[in-house]
Amino acid sequence: MAEETISKVSSSRDERRDRRFQRQRSEIMDAAARKFADQGYAATTTKEIADAAYMGESTLYGYFPGKRDILEAILAHEAEEMDALLVQFGKIDDRDSFVDLLDRIMKRFFTHLSYTRTVVAEAWVSDEIMKDFVLSRAHQISSLISTFISEKVHSGVFRPIDADIATRILLGTFFGMMLPVLRGVEPPPDPARCRTLAETFVWVLLDGVAVVRKD
Amino acid sequence: MAEETISKVSSSRDERRDRRFQRQRSEIMDAAARKFADQGYAATTTKEIADAAYMGESTLYGYFPGKRDILEAILAHEAEEMDALLVQFGKIDDRDSFVDLLDRIMKRFFTHLSYTRTVVAEAWVSDEIMKDFVLSRAHQISSLISTFISEKVHSGVFRPIDADIATRILLGTFFGMMLPVLRGVEPPPDPARCRTLAETFVWVLLDGVAVVRKD
Amino acid sequence: MAEETISKVSSSRDERRDRRFQRQRSEIMDAAARKFADQGYAATTTKEIADAAYMGESTLYGYFPGKRDILEAILAHEAEEMDALLVQFGKIDDRDSFVDLLDRIMKRFFTHLSYTRTVVAEAWVSDEIMKDFVLSRAHQISSLISTFISEKVHSGVFRPIDADIATRILLGTFFGMMLPVLRGVEPPPDPARCRTLAETFVWVLLDGVAVVRKD
Amino acid sequence: MAEETISKVSSSRDERRDRRFQRQRSEIMDAAARKFADQGYAATTTKEIADAAYMGESTLYGYFPGKRDILEAILAHEAEEMDALLVQFGKIDDRDSFVDLLDRIMKRFFTHLSYTRTVVAEAWVSDEIMKDFVLSRAHQISSLISTFISEKVHSGVFRPIDADIATRILLGTFFGMMLPVLRGVEPPPDPARCRTLAETFVWVLLDGVAVVRKD
DNA sequence: AATGAATGAGTTTTCATTCAT
């Protein structure tokens, strides 16, 4: 409402129309993401998407050329958000900044759960999506972390571990830890617990669980 | 039993028929699992399954009542195999037996990659499958591991870590580590590397990666 | 009610839509009844129904969940109409009202010939339909007529005939008399001839054909 | 068994083979007639026929060129039997011979119930069958009866009734009377009751039910 | 701009018939 009051002053008819158009697009994407997350893209009908977005079926086609394009818009949107977080990885230099970034990534995933679930579901069954939306970003993250670990090993902070294997384990562990929530079998943790999880994760990663060191 | 002894030498017509029937069923399940793994159940047509199994489409229906039943046979088959491995978890008592079991589980997954991928893909989008085929087993594994860790903590071998969190991290890590292979973005490791991975995993899990202990 | 008063003048969009929906449903039921009457339910394809209703095949499914449901709608519709005529049987008290009711039943059958033929055809091969749509009504009619005859016998108007046998013969005769028209091997009689048939039937029923009485 | 003993003497291998062939054909026709009577031709699968005849599905094709031909064999068989009874109609000259023929026709119908039901079911939905197997015979019967009635009217035994209408009512009544048994909603009457029915039918037909004559 | 209705292209499934043994 406040927005509208402002817009009367600052926005032309075209701008308002465009804003409305974008809002409707988002509505559709949200509804679609919820259904895709629950049933997968292929098993979701346009009727279901329309119903979930409180629209007629054919209205969708005023905002997207086809069903496939809704999926792609969702993927592209996620990609964008991820890219924004990705640049932060280059700035990790200590435990705290590491924990901090993990914390923010988790929160991002959990507040857009259905988007993330959709990406995972479709990347799992489509090589193209896996390549374009997931692998390309995973590779960047990997090399950033790998570099980070290599440096720590070189400077003697870490034991002489293979950086690539460690990276994989790190990413796998992180992703695996979030799986139950992503999948929806557990409710997303509240912000405080999110932080705890990030801390525990870094703690275990760096120190292991055993009291007696074997080396 | 007597019948079986005889059949080893001169299998009766019924036995040969039954054997052929089972072979064909497997052929179909293999073909279907390959397609389901690649495209997901919903996006795979019965025509594609039939083609992949070098059969006419209608031939499928002599072996399964419907498309859905092929999926269920695959899931049930995997469940059975997993249950067989599951009982081994209770017998873990030292590093070696732990490494050994992880090694065998990985090998099982990798030699039946498309079956495992199918289970993951469908469990991701179906609550029922998740519950019946994955969660029920995951819970068993979890409590076995949790007990194992609790004991180690109690006897002072492990640091005083929360057993449930540790279990989740362990499972998440293991599963996350295998993801790229399960997903098919990396070729399955050869047997030797499989063992190395299992060892590295246990090593990192128990000891962490940092040289300097923080506690 | 108030709503209806308004609608008579300016029917709302919803009402027009609903009216159109019902009209289309009837169109489909009519077309289907024609085909079912000619070929039987099992031998009629949904394509044929659609063609007969001047629609695309898939359009049918916007009005009925499946082929079977079209049949059931036809049967239910007939059942309703029959029930409306059925209550009249209780009011028969003399020759004229009897002739009158038979006349109206015949006319109803003949103006909805394909519906009636469909009911007969399917009741002939389905125990369930026979029971639910035919027998349940036939029993009501039977007991009404049986009571009527018993009374006439008791009051000495009829010879001492067994009421149940007489009822069966009566119904059988009436139905048998209409069979050629129902079956479509003869054109439906015009209204005047309808009345004559009803009269002749009652005449023969009550008086027989022989001049010389045998009792 | 006795037959076989005889056949060893009097029949060549070819004759025995042929006899066996005919026996199998009958087995199939019986099984098929049962299914056709219960479900209709179109709704019956060759698998069901084969099962009912305790054979493999493909065995049918050693005895009939196709499913349709089994139906036609059943119809032709019934036609033959009916034709044999038909010639008797010309010989009716008094009440007793009339009752006698009706009695025999009923018995024939009831001992081959599934054959008769099949004829009725398919004649109801196929103009060709109706014409070739039913109407052609019904017309013969009609004209025989019509002649019979005309003569009785002419000789003053019957009231001056329209012979064609009377014939139709007669046939309709008879057929209608048998319907519940033909349809299978009532068990076939035992031989004694069969005779009673035939007698009652003739009685009502000739004399009506009313005590007071209206003419 | 929004939408219910219509539909062609495609999907799952059935089944009469043929094939291989």
Next chain:
DNA sequence: AATGAATGAAAACTCATTCAT
């Protein structure tokens, strides 16, 4: 001769997209 298995043709049904209002 008998039969289980295989299959092409066709059936019922689905759904993304277009049309008419």
